[in-house]
Amino acid sequence: MNSALNCNISFIGGGNMAQALIGGLISRGLPENQIQVADPVEQIRSILQEKNIAVFADNAKAIENADVVVLAVKPQVLADVLKPLHGLFEGKLIISIVAGVTIEIIAALTGTQRIVRVMPNTPALVQTGAHGMYADASVSQEDRNLTGKILAATGLGLWVNTEAQIDAVTAVSGSGPAYFFYLMESMIRAGKNMGLDEKVAAALTLQTALGAAQMAISSDKTPAELRKNVTSPNGTTQAALEVFDRAQVSQSIQTALAAAQKRSQELAQELSDSIK
Incomplete structure (x- = not known):
């Protein structure tokens, strides 16, 4: 990682x-002195200082010497955060993990087109995340490779072909952990009801969830084939499974994910309207 990522990364x-992301990068060998973070909350700055990370209350100071800037703020405050920084991103790659904010809006707020939009998910906290990435034609292959290396620090990163597909990523993997937690809740409750x-x-x-996921990842068989095998x-x-089929569980899951995708599109439009 040290040689592969010879750059300074700043987080807003x-x-x-x-x-x-910071924990993943450090665990893979990126020196702490190549990471800077800006955050208005003193408690967060204190936590990061304990990891020997340079922290700032001033966003402009944090990005001054950055090669890569990761936008990691809530979407509702993004415009207020970026407007004072307009024009300060020249020569910097922007990686946005801000949900629902399009590249067009980020470009207008920052004054640069060198932007990658990422939809991460919470298992990144234990370095098993699944990230969807999109960049338009103005982003070089070198920047795409760099983004892939940065996101690989916390899990799997996959490129999608259009920005609209980020809404599908949101439905599948962004919200996905909650679906599996929901199934786990139900299985635990069923086991308890049966006397466990x-x-x-x-x-x-x-453990069964972990084992099934690991089998699916390591096998050359599809999940459908693995299901048939057991x-x-x-x-x-x-x-x-016959109960699941009678209850149309598969169809319900597909309908649910379509609803998540639609809501992602609606939220992005609402956010876009509020920023404009």
């Missing part, structure tokens, strides 16, 4: 996702 916003101690039901459920004819698994 030092919250959970920024700290996840709650801690036992929880431990079995979580479903014996007329067995216990088939009995459960």
